Amino acid sequence: MEPVVSMKNVSKRYDRFALEQVSLMIPRGYLTGIIGPNGSGKTTLIRLMLDLIHPDEGEITLFGKHLAGNERVIKSRIGFLFAQTDFYGDQTVNSMKKMIAPFYDSWNEATFHGYLDRFGLHPETKMKKLSQGMTMKFSLALALSHDAELLLLDEPTAGLDPVFRRELMDIFSEILQDETKTIVMATHNTRELDERADFVIYVDRGEMIFNRPKDELFQQYAVIKGPRALLDDDRKGTLIGMRQTEIGFHGLTDQVSQWEALGSDHPLVVEKPTLEDILYYFQMEKRS
Numbered sequence: 235m236e237p238v239v240s241m242k243n244v245s246k247r248y249d250r251f252a253l254e255q256v257s258l259m260i261p262r263g264y265l266t267g268i269i270g271p272n273g274s275g276k277t278t279l280i281r282l283m284l285d286l287i288h289p290d291e292g293e294i295t296l297f298g299k300h301l302a303g304n305e306r307v308i309k310s311r312i313g314f315l316f317a318q319t320d321f322y323g324d325q326t327v328n329s330m331k332k333m334i335a336p337f338y339d340s341w342n343e344a345t346f347h348g349y350l351d352r353f354g355l356h357p358e359t360k361m362k363k364l365s366q367g368m369t370m371k372f373s374l375a376l377a378l379s380h381d382a383e384l385l386l387l388d389e390p391t392a393g394l395d396p397v398f399r400r401e402l403m404d405i406f407s408e409i410l411q412d413e414t415k416t417i418v419m420a421t422h423n424t425r426e427l428d429e430r431a432d433f434v435i436y437v438d439r440g441e442m443i444f445n446r447p448k449d450e451l452f453q454q455y456a457v458i459k460g461p462r463a464l465l466d467d468d469r470k471g472t473l474i475g476m477r478q479t480e481i482g483f484h485g486l487t488d489q490v491s492q493w494e495a496l497g498s499d500h501p502l503v504v505e506k507p508t509l510e511d512i513l514y515y516f517q518m519e520k521r522s
């Protein structure tokens with residue numbers, strides 16, 4: 235099936251940062267998470283997909299088409315959200331919506347008001363009176379109210395309390411039930427992706443390290459913890475981002491069988507990783 239987003243050899247260079255030669259495909263019907271440390275290029279990737287910034291090299295298509303020349307049609311199929319969106323403070327929720335809704339042919343007023351109710355937002359509240367979390371909820375209500383096929387979300391859970399974060403992830407799961415919808419979200423809250431993501435894109439310093447099914451990552455890697463006595467050179471070589479402490483070591487491995495071969499007599503812990511573990515050990519490896 236045709237990917238919803240396709241990037242081929244895309245580069246974007248700033249004075250002190252470069253996203254280099256990124257090629258990726260985002261399949262329809264799934265939740266793809268974009269993870270990586272601060273300043274690694276997550277927002278840059280999403281801005282490129284939305285054509286808010288232009289690549290220096292490479293090709294980007296959405297729904298199989300270039301944005302140029304098809305902008306209105308393509309953008310009406312996309313709901314997007316950025317962590318720092320400046321709305322006009324003196325406008326109310328309702329008047330702000332009135333400025334934005336006409337951009338979308340498929341705007342659905344009933345859906346919008348449904349989300350306002352669900353998110354506890356009053357239509358007559360002034361934008362400047364909304365907390366960071368409430369502003370995020372407003373942005374989400376906008377993004378979700380024109381039946382978008384693709385949601386491109388930059389830190390959609392930033393500033394939201396844990397209960398609402400979970401509710402929001404439930405809403406995303408509901409949206410994905412309709413198998414034609416696609417969600418792409420950059421986030422630092424990797425725990426949400428542990429549970430819900432189908433694919434994970436990991437970027438670091440402008441380089442895409444991987445774009446893989448989450449379940450495959452969890453099957454491939456394990457966190458190993460044990461006493462130093464078990465660390466011979468061979469086994470050390472199987473560890474990514476290995477760290478030693480007074481009493482032991484810990485690290486990530488993609489060669490679990492080497493460790494399991496030690497048998498159960500040894501005080502060894504082999505754990506399924508979280509995405510945070512994978513991120514952490516990959517970064518430790520880069521630093522060492």
Ligand SMILES: Nc1ncnc2c1ncn2[C@@H]1O[C@H](COP(=O)(O)OP(=O)(O)OP(=O)(O)O)[C@@H](O)[C@H]1O
Pocket residue numbers: 248249250251270271272273274275276277278279
């Ligand atoms: N317009 C710009 N001019 C110059 N540098 C920029 C510009 N926009 C972004 N950058 C730089 O590009 C790098 C990547 O930024 P980006 O916002 O994509 O990272 P990020 O992974 O989303 O980070 P964070 O997790 O902190 O939000 C940063 O070093 C940033 O300073």
